[in-house]
Amino acid sequence: MTGWTASVPGTFTRSILKDTGTGEIDRMHISAKFDEIKGPLALELVTSEDALSHVRPKEPMTVVMRVRVPRIVSNFGYWPLTTQAVQKAKTLLDAGKPVTFEEIESSNLADAWRFGKGSK
Helix, strand or coil: CCEEECCCCEEEEEEEEECCCCCCEEEEEEEEEECCCCCCCCCEEECCHHHHHCCCCCCCCCCCCCCCCCCEEECCEEECCCHHHHHHHHHHHHCCCCCCHHHHCCCCHHHHHCCCCCCC
């Protein structure tokens, strides 16, 4: 498992409807609204389920969303490689520099969806 975490300030509300006879929760509604993001987010790498379970919220509420990406993370980039990633790798190799994920891909998670015919 590989993941990235980011903290974004905002507010949330939670409403719970319980059955008064049994005390069991019948319905629950959670709403979150995030403040405008100004500038880039600081991403923190998480590489295991255990590490994810130890991420501590700075505020009383944490919203966790798992998004499966359509490409696999490898040591040198998302797989399958895009044409742009291959060109970056070739340039690095020609210059005698190591090819790493950080040199090939950006920290923008949206890059994981940029692939296929004609991708750059």
